[in-house]
Amino acid sequence: MAAEPLALDTIVFARGLTTPPGVKPELSGISLDVLPGEIFSIVGRAGSGKTTLLEALIGMRPALRDTLQVCGHDPRRVPEALRQRIGVALAHAEFERKITVEEALRLAAGFYDRSDPQRALAQLRLEPVRHRQIESLPAPMRQRVSLAAALINDPAVLFADEPTHEMDPEGTRLVFDLLRERRDRGRTSVIATNHLEEAARLSDRIAVLERGRLVAVDTPAALIRRSRAPVRVTFEVTKPDVPLDALLALDAVIDARLDRTTYVLTSRDGHATLRAVLRMLDRLQLRPLAVGLRQQALEDVFFEMIAAGEADA
């Protein structure tokens, strides 16, 4: 008998997920909620535990002292019932070499109560290779087949490990469009990825994993805002007559220099500095030709968090 969902508004609910000793990499006290219709990314360095976490969430890894529910089920108690509702694309999970794409999808479809292999073929644009054997396909195509198999039952939650790892730009765009289309229909996707900028572009929320611990879970914008690293404000004026001393005296500015005709300021608060610069130019009656504020990228924030994690360790 399936347990009642612990939280009705979450589709993945994990509290204190910890792997038993000996499982590498270890997961330690992972708690997270994934909401219906979200694209939720797990990012981290190689070996940080992304795949282990993904596998633990679908009940393929043992875990201790935890509460775990996916779609209202404990994946370890009712794996088959749950797997009717989810789709999983894991790394290192291959099809038989001699099977054709269409056979592979039909065979996979046969295990679900409700499935549509033709739709999955079309979604991943696999019709031209439907009669090709898996061993004859290049890696990006094989990854598309893997994803098609995971989407064959139009799952309520898709768990995908590095879904664009092998893909060319066209395939990557296709996968992103698919994930967004799923989100528009209220379907949830949980992906583990090394590609931080892709995760930032695609995800509603991101979990940063380091050495088996969650360092942060938030929206990409909020994660970037958390950064304490300085940002860069740049501006160009018709005549570079702005005194550097005056710029250095502005609030939050820690460095100012002139690079040919462009002033480059390093600031602890980009927006405050930008406003102050515009007021100063107005006072000096200088017309800005170009103004720029370079926010931190997720990658910068990621390394900041990793460094903080290492310091804590």
Place this chain on the structure above:
Amino acid sequence: MKTAVRFARYAGVQLRLLGRDRQLLFWNVGFFVLLLVLFLGPLSGGDASVRVTLAAGLVTTQIMANALFSVGVGLSSARARGVFRRYAITPAPRGLVVGGSIAARVALVSGAAVLQVLIARVMFNVPWTGGLLTILAIIVAGSCVFAGIGFLIAALARAPHVANTATNLVFIPMLALGGTALPASMMPEAWARVHWVLPTAAVFNGLLGAFVGGQTVIDQLSPLAYLVAWAGVTGVAGTYFWNRREA
């Protein structure tokens, strides 16, 4: 019912895939048919009793070699490549996928053995005094035994190369002591004692009895039960160790 249909469909697809592998087909079918034609033809010297013994020996060796290697090494390789992991993430019960893979291999090995028996009958007049049903029962039971041993090896081996070595370590003594390479009457006493324990002997002697001894399924109930017991024990042990490992 649904599970049975899914099992049959999965095993059918696996059998079709095995049929697409030309190298595997040659070693499982072509090579042993070639040996049969060669040994029962020019190398038998026209002696009918030698032809019968050789036919029983070659069919037994085919069953033993192919069931052991195709299940032992085949399943281990498939696991290393992540094939079972792929199905572990679907609602397919794990037993269905592994069982279907083994069933397909048993079907291929049994089919190849039946083909050998048919060729031996049609081309070299090897009789079926015990009836085709008896021969079929021995072939299928024998295939299940060696598939069971292969499964146990695949479950215990950490990598395909380990499975390959282990299968050879099992295969060679069984070939030497099973009666197919050396008649039990010519073995030293200690070897002969081992011979009678081996499933190879039950298959070989059962086939001989069905070819020329006039032994029917009823007459062969004891050796068949012995083979079923071997298959059961190795299958249960294989399942236990297989389930302990990650797909």
